[in-house]
Amino acid sequence: MDKFAPFHHHYNPLIHQNGHCPPIQKPKPRAHSSPTSVSLASTATSLAASTLSSPVMYPSPGILSGFGSLDGLSDVRTLGSVKAMHSQVIKSSDKRTSEYMAKTLITFYLELGDFRLAAMVFFLGFARNYAMWSNFLLEFKKFGGDPIEILEVFKDLHCLGVNFDGRLITLVLKICASLMDLCLGLEIHASLIKKGLEGDVYVKGALMKYYGRCWGVDTANKVFDEIPYQDNLLNEAIMINLKNKRFVQGVDLFKRMQFSFKRANAATILKMLQACGKEGALNEGQQIHGEAWSLLQEMESSGVTPDLVTWNCLLSGHALHGLYKEVIKILRKMQIAGFRPNSQSIPSILQAVIELGFFTFGKEIHGYVLRNGLDFDVYVGTSLIDMYLKNDRLNSSQLIFDNLKNKNIFSWNSLISGYLFKGLFDDAKRLLTQMKQEGVKPDLVTWNSLVSGYSIWGRNEEALAVIDDIRSSGLTPNVVSWTSLISGCSQRGNYRESLEFFIRMKQEGIEPNSTTVSSLLRTCGGLSLLQKGKEIHCLSIRKCFHEDAYVETALIDMYSKSGDLKSAYGVFRKRENQTLASWNCMIMGFAIYGLGREAISLFQEMQKADILPDAITFTAVLSGCKNSGLIEEGWKYFDSMDKEYGIEPRIEHYSCMVDLLGRAGYLDEAWDFIQAMPITPDASIWSAFLRSCHVQGHMEFAEVAGKELLELEPDNSANYVLMTNLYAMSNRWDDVERIKDLMVEKGVKIRQIWSWIQIDDRVHVFSAGDKPHPDEGQIYFELYQLVSEMKKVGYVPDINCVYQNIDDLEKEKVLLSHSEKLAITYGLLNTRNSAPIRVVKNTRICPDCHTAAKFMSLVRSREIFLRDGVRFHHFKDGSCSCNDHW
DNA sequence: AGAAACGGAA
Numbered sequence: 001m002d003k004f005a006p007f008h009h010h011y012n013p014l015i016h017q018n019g020h021c022p023p024i025q026k027p028k029p030r031a032h033s034s035p036t037s038v039s040l041a042s043t044a045t046s047l048a049a050s051t052l053s054s055p056v057m058y059p060s061p062g063i064l065s066g067f068g069s070l071d072g073l074s075d076v077r078t079l080g081s082v083k084a085m086h087s088q089v090i091k092s093s094d095k096r097t098s099e100y101m102a103k104t105l106i107t108f109y110l111e112l113g114d115f116r117l118a119a120m121v122f123f124l125g126f127a128r129n130y131a132m133w134s135n136f137l138l139e140f141k142k143f144g145g146d147p148i149e150i151l152e153v154f155k156d157l158h159c160l161g162v163n164f165d166g167r168l169i170t171l172v173l174k175i176c177a178s179l180m181d182l183c184l185g186l187e188i189h190a191s192l193i194k195k196g197l198e199g200d201v202y203v204k205g206a207l208m209k210y211y212g213r214c215w216g217v218d219t220a221n222k223v224f225d226e227i228p229y230q231d232n233l234l235n236e237a238i239m240i241n242l243k244n245k246r247f248v249q250g251v252d253l254f255k256r257m258q259f260s261f262k263r264a265n266a267a268t269i270l271k272m273l274q275a276c277g278k279e280g281a282l283n284e285g286q287q288i289h290g291e292a293w294s295l296l297q298e299m300e301s302s303g304v305t306p307d308l309v310t311w312n313c314l315l316s317g318h319a320l321h322g323l324y325k326e327v328i329k330i331l332r333k334m335q336i337a338g339f340r341p342n343s344q345s346i347p348s349i350l351q352a353v354i355e356l357g358f359f360t361f362g363k364e365i366h367g368y369v370l371r372n373g374l375d376f377d378v379y380v381g382t383s384l385i386d387m388y389l390k391n392d393r394l395n396s397s398q399l400i401f402d403n404l405k406n407k408n409i410f411s412w413n414s415l416i417s418g419y420l421f422k423g424l425f426d427d428a429k430r431l432l433t434q435m436k437q438e439g440v441k442p443d444l445v446t447w448n449s450l451v452s453g454y455s456i457w458g459r460n461e462e463a464l465a466v467i468d469d470i471r472s473s474g475l476t477p478n479v480v481s482w483t484s485l486i487s488g489c490s491q492r493g494n495y496r497e498s499l500e501f502f503i504r505m506k507q508e509g510i511e512p513n514s515t516t517v518s519s520l521l522r523t524c525g526g527l528s529l530l531q532k533g534k535e536i537h538c539l540s541i542r543k544c545f546h547e548d549a550y551v552e553t554a555l556i557d558m559y560s561k562s563g564d565l566k567s568a569y570g571v572f573r574k575r576e577n578q579t580l581a582s583w584n585c586m587i588m589g590f591a592i593y594g595l596g597r598e599a600i601s602l603f604q605e606m607q608k609a610d611i612l613p614d615a616i617t618f619t620a621v622l623s624g625c626k627n628s629g630l631i632e633e634g635w636k637y638f639d640s641m642d643k644e645y646g647i648e649p650r651i652e653h654y655s656c657m658v659d660l661l662g663r664a665g666y667l668d669e670a671w672d673f674i675q676a677m678p679i680t681p682d683a684s685i686w687s688a689f690l691r692s693c694h695v696q697g698h699m700e701f702a703e704v705a706g707k708e709l710l711e712l713e714p715d716n717s718a719n720y721v722l723m724t725n726l727y728a729m730s731n732r733w734d735d736v737e738r739i740k741d742l743m744v745e746k747g748v749k750i751r752q753i754w755s756w757i758q759i760d761d762r763v764h765v766f767s768a769g770d771k772p773h774p775d776e777g778q779i780y781f782e783l784y785q786l787v788s789e790m791k792k793v794g795y796v797p798d799i800n801c802v803y804q805n806i807d808d809l810e811k812e813k814v815l816l817s818h819s820e821k822l823a824i825t826y827g828l829l830n831t832r833n834s835a836p837i838r839v840v841k842n843t844r845i846c847p848d849c850h851t852a853a854k855f856m857s858l859v860r861s862r863e864i865f866l867r868d869g870v871r872f873h874h875f876k877d878g879s880c881s882c883n884d885h886w
Numbered sequence: 887a888g889a890a891a892c893g894g895a896a
Contacts, residue, residue: 312887347888382889413890448891483892518893553894584895619896652896
């Protein structure tokens with residue numbers, strides 16, 4: 001229904017009827033005018049002129065008898081029927097009841113959205129009754145009247161010195177704040193002071209908001225300070241401070257609120273939660289979160305129903321703090337309470353859906369959005385784009401994007417980042433061009449998506465070039481830009497570059513944040529750089545990131561991957577409320593050290609703590625079973641996945657089971673298991689099976705597995721090597737040659753095998769093909785001595801580990817040159833007597849080196865940690881943590 | 887009252 005502009009100043013009845021009014025000041029020029037007011041005003045002119053010329057009196061209700069009662073009318077009230085009633089009213093005048101009739105007509109017209117007629121009736125009946133103006137303007141606003149019109153009328157009346165109702169002053173101050181009408185707000189405040197009126201709590205609140213928005217937070221705080229009893233306005237004061245980034249003041253006021261008789265309202269709690277999230281203030285955040293829950297509970301128990309705004313506050317507050325399961329619970333609660341999610345609920349819900357991986361539910365929500373016509377909202381659209389992106393449905397995302405009526409930078413950035421994540425750089429560039437053509441300027445988010453996209457796909461030079469593009473576009477690369485680069489390299493396994501970019505970032509004078517630290521820890525873990533990892537740990541303590549859940553988990557992972565399980569466990573135990581990811585990490589930590597029983601008991605403890613496991617938990621538990629040869633337990637947990645937890649086993653779980661069965665010698669069972677799998681076996685399955693065949697010396701199965709594997713991974717040299725070793729074991733030298741020829745034919749190069757050890761700041765690499773270590777002579781001298789000592793206590797070199805067609809003495813020599821032996825020996829020579837030795841090898845350890853390391857730990861009384869391609873071995877007093885299950 | 891970029895476990 002068309003709005004009308006009844007209060008255009010030319011037709012302000014107060015001015016037309018100046019004869020009956022107090023002395024008139026000339027109205028000031030209007031700051032705002034409705035764009036449609038001119039044409040609409042002409043209609044108003046004629047109407048006003050015609051009615052003003054002949055004063056009309058209103059009839060008594062008796063006249064209306066032909067219409068039935070007013071109440072009866074209310075059911076089927078239409079504009080036509082009200083007008084008919086109105087005309088009857090005009091025809092027969094009766095002074096006594098005129099006021100009642102006029103009020104009724106005004107309400108009817110307002111309800112029907114005919115502001116013009118409502119205003120007309122009001123002008124004729126009440127224009128000179130100033131007390132009525134407040135009521136009328138408030139009603140006018142209630143039914144959707146234009147706030148600008150209200151301001152215009154208010155100004156005119158204000159000039160006349162009219163006193164207004166506090167409710168109207170509150171409303172006008174709100175309008176001043178939203179329209180940034182600086183002068184009127186001041187005038188109102190001044191006249192309140194002049195008249196000695198304090199104004200009620202609402203007026204004061206509105207005044208503070210007005211000052212906060214129009215004159216800055218300090219002015220608002222001044223107003224607040226002058227209020228004698230402040231408790232009622234704490235919510236507003238907190239809000240104003242937080243909106244203006246005064247976090248400390250906001251928290252102070254919030255603490256005051258806890259000692260007052262007042263409670264924080266939903267909006268305040270939400271804003272506090274947001275602010276705490278941004279400021280990384282965890283303790284405050286958790287306290288406030290508790291407050292949010294108790295608020296909801298209190299509302300429920302006292303029978304007060306939260307309104308939609310409160311529900312939405314709760315949804316977004318929980319989503320913001322990563323409490324996604326709570327978001328879903330709140331959604332259910334609000335639906336039970338009879339509220340339908342609106343366009344502002346959907347983004348928070350979708351965020352939770354994405355994080356929880358409830359894709360089917362997400363699609364249902366999409367259906368709901370379409371049925372309820374919420375798809376025109378740009379926030380909803382962007383959230384949907386994001387949901388389909390995260391579920392690998394780029395086409396759906398593009399489709400939603402194309403149908404989006406109002407695109408903004410968020411929508412563009414979402415889709416662009418989707419393409420970049422998939423490595424579809426041409427599509428991303430196409431969108432970038434399109435975006436610029438449509439006049440949307442890329443912002444830092446756009447650029448950072450590009451940096452991240454390039455670096456996770458290993459295109460570091462292009463990523464670095466984008467950093468320069470940022471500068472030439474007039475923006476400055478920030479900590480996110482650099483962290484994108486660092487983390488991209490780390491994810492890709494380009495660890496060295498990752499550290500180099502960190503140094504570059506520091507040179508640029510940019511301080512790392514907790515995300516940077518997490519990425520760097522991943523890098524350190526990847527390289528088993530314990531020293532560097534400890535440095536980063538110190539850095540994170542200095543910067544107070546060490547309580548960040550991500551950083552903590554990354555620390556646990558770094559320590560366990562760097563051979564320091566004790567420190568990993570220390571970090572894990574330091575905190576009480578562990579996240580699922582950190583439980584998973586710690587269980588995995590035990591698993592890679594072959595501490596299967598410990599992994600299982602931690603898993604049980606986790607369940608006692610009411611943390612539900614996910615698929616990754618089971619990967620960790622099953623890895624623990626696999627690395628410790630716990631067959632029964634492995635079966636038990638594998639079966640329970642689907643039955644007890646409703647988690648569908650994925651390929652990595654099947655792979656663990658094949659490994660577990662095969663390694664224990666149950667090759668037939670492993671074979672049957674593979675045949676019965678509901679998913680197509682991939683390379684990880686066949687590789688686990690092949691390695692078991694190798695250990696068991698089962699040629700028939702090995703050849704089947706090898707054939708599958710060479711087809712699935714024709715470029716992986718490890719498969720060829722394993723096959724040649726198998727044939728060499730059975731003295732099938734023709735087949736050895738055949739496989740070698742195949743490698744040449746396919747251009748597959750054997751992967752370099754190397755071991756390294758860090759002594760002080762230097763990393764010493766030992767590799768068969770590489771140039772020898774400068775201290776090689778000394779190392780071999782020590783190694784020969786060591787081996788003769790070891791032989792005295794029972795070491796027998798395992799010449800079966802050498803697959804060359806040479807004599808046994810030569811084989812023994814070859815065994816000595818294995819890189820892990822050299823690295824351990826170097827460690828023995830160059831570290832303090834008590835210090836454990838930490839060696840990293842990029843492939844699996846060979847059985848002879850495993851035996852040798854046990855003896856080395858015995859004869860030299862040293863702990864040796866060896867990280868091989870897949871796991872850890874901890875040698876101590878002549879035995880290994882893996883109990884020879886590997 | 888809501889949406890997009892960088893972070894942990896496999």
